[in-house]
Amino acid sequence: xxxxxxxxxxxxxxxxxxxxxxxxxxxxxxxxxxxxxxxxxxxxxxxxxxxxxxxxxxxxxxxxxxxxxxxxxxxxxxxxxxxxxxxxxxxxxxxxxxxxxxxxxxxxxxxxxxxxxxxxxxxx
Amino acid sequence: xxxxxxxxxxxxxxxxxxxxxxxxxxxxxxxxxxxxxxxxxxxxxxxxxxxxxxxxxxxxxxxxxxxxxxxxxxxxxxxxx
Amino acid sequence: xxxxxxxxxxxxxxxxxxxxxxxxxxxxxxxxxxxxxxxxxxxxxxxxxxxxxxxxxxxxxxxxxxxxxxxxxxxxxxxxxxxxxxxxxxxxxxxxxxxxxxxxxxxxxxxxxxxxxxxxxxxxxxxxxxxxxxxxxxxxxxxxxxxxxxxxxxxxxxxxxxxxxxxxxxxxxxxxxxxxxxxxxxxxxxxxxxxxxxxxxxxxxxxxxxxxxxxxxxxxxxxxxxxxxxxx
Numbered sequence: 248x249x250x251x252x253x254x255x256x257x258x259x260x261x262x263x264x265x266x267x268x269x270x271x272x273x274x275x276x277x278x279x280x281x282x283x284x285x286x287x288x289x290x291x292x293x294x295x296x297x298x299x300x301x302x303x304x305x306x307x308x309x310x311x312x313x314x315x316x317x318x319x320x321x322x323x324x325x326x327x328x329x330x331x332x333x334x335x336x337x338x339x340x341x342x343x344x345x346x347x348x349x350x351x352x353x354x355x356x357x358x359x360x361x362x363x364x365x366x367x368x369x370x371x
Numbered sequence: 372x373x374x375x376x377x378x379x380x381x382x383x384x385x386x387x388x389x390x391x392x393x394x395x396x397x398x399x400x401x402x403x404x405x406x407x408x409x410x411x412x413x414x415x416x417x418x419x420x421x422x423x424x425x426x427x428x429x430x431x432x433x434x435x436x437x438x439x440x441x442x443x444x445x446x447x448x449x450x451x452x
Numbered sequence: 453x454x455x456x457x458x459x460x461x462x463x464x465x466x467x468x469x470x471x472x473x474x475x476x477x478x479x480x481x482x483x484x485x486x487x488x489x490x491x492x493x494x495x496x497x498x499x500x501x502x503x504x505x506x507x508x509x510x511x512x513x514x515x516x517x518x519x520x521x522x523x524x525x526x527x528x529x530x531x532x533x534x535x536x537x538x539x540x541x542x543x544x545x546x547x548x549x550x551x552x553x554x555x556x557x558x559x560x561x562x563x564x565x566x567x568x569x570x571x572x573x574x575x576x577x578x579x580x581x582x583x584x585x586x587x588x589x590x591x592x593x594x595x596x597x598x599x600x601x602x603x604x605x606x607x608x609x610x611x612x613x614x615x616x617x618x619x620x621x622x623x624x625x626x627x628x629x630x631x632x633x634x635x636x637x638x639x640x641x642x643x644x645x646x647x648x649x650x651x652x653x654x655x656x657x658x659x660x661x662x663x664x665x666x667x668x669x670x671x672x673x674x675x676x677x678x679x680x681x682x683x684x
Contacts, residue, residue, distance in 0.1 A: 254375060254378055254418060254419065255419075255477075255480075256477075257378045257382055258378060258382070258415055258418075258419060259474055259477065260382070261382035261385060261386065263467075263470050263471065263474065264389075265385065265386070265389050265408070266466075266470065267463060267467055268389040268390060269393075270462075270463060270466055271393060271459075272392070274462065275393075275459060280401075281393070281398065281401060284392055284401055284402065284405045284440075285393060287405050287409075287436065288389055288392060288405060291432065295412055295415065295416075296474075298416055298419050298424055299419055300480075301419075302419045302420060302421075302480075303480045303481065303483070307420055308420045308421065308422050308579070309420075309502070309503035309504055310422075310501060310502045310503065310504075310578070310579065311495055311501045311502075311503065312501060312578075317495045317646075320492060320494070320495065320503075321483055321487075321488045321492040324491055324503065325419075325421075326483055326484070326487045327490060327491070327503040327504045327506075327507050328507060330421045330504050331504050331507040333421075333424050334423055334504065334508060334581075334583055334584075335516065335519040335583060337424070337427045337431055337432065337583075338427065338431060338583050338666060339519055339522050340432075341432075341436050341439075341670065342522065342523045342526035342527065342673070343526060344436055344439065345527075345530050345673045345677075346526045346529055348439060348443045349533045349534055349676075350533070351443060352443050352534065355447050359450075422579035423502070423504045423579045423580065423581065423584065425579075426579055426580060426584040427584050430584060430591055431587045434594075435587060435590060435670060435674070438594050438598075438674065439677060442674070442677040442678065442681065443677065445681065446677075
């Protein structure tokens, strides 16, 4: 049990629980802004999971400065690909959050309510 | 060893803040808590040897995204009253 | 009650799926095949000291183009939705901004913008790059919007800057097809001495355009929301 307690397992567990908390908020909350907060938490959790999969124990960041021997780099650095993916995903996450919030604003201007139960146009 | 203790500490704080962000009735508190989750996540990225990701998360997750939430909340409150 | 049961069921199913997917995860001990290639040949093929930059700009440059396009679309839709109908700002009430915040922001905003530019110019040497630098630029501008509400920035200028940098980014990519081996190939300029500012071929130039594009897009989102505040 104690040998499982390393950095990548801890961060993986934290990421998974944050994903589940975000999903819980998404499903239980009635306020539109709280739903968007649930989406943001879901996003953060997925990013933590992806970065912790790329981590390799005892290795350093993928930057070839004076601390890293260039010829032997593949034995010293962690995986750069998940980091590159997450880097762009965070920026896009902000764009998506802003888009959802502008939808919320537009919906509020039409109906003067943030309660999800008041929007039943598509329910039959 | 120090890294593992720090990671557990950060993880517990993040989970508490995430539950606050989902459960608190006050939307302002929820927005601040969601921003703080991102802030602690950026420290966790630094432990995971990802300084690029940590920089992005600190600038965007806890800075810009919180501001955008508050702009929308402010607009909604102003239309209300 | 049935609804709560359903929610619990969905959460439990999701937990089983995710935990099941990662149950056997023991942590990597070595790089995968592709990552191994990037780590051992990144310095000689691309000449960038920061391997994340090498992956984002050159090895997977086409993905970056797609992501920048998504960001552009979301900024455009936010601008479209929050269009200000009456631009009559004469009798708007400005909130009182404290003297300390105002004065501090006048000192801090140029420094933050300078730091953002530093981050995206040095993207191939140190942690940082176009996306981070653009976000820092945008947060500097957002600080200015909050602390100095009387100051107006032309939204048109931001849009023009964004368009110019986007078009230049794509043109540099096409130049890679014509003069080198593929889209966004950075060897159209000489690779230079590894680890210096003028190295890694076209990566600093590409990252300057990406940084300006991301910065102006995020600023444009914040600006649309700010202009919308003033409307009744």
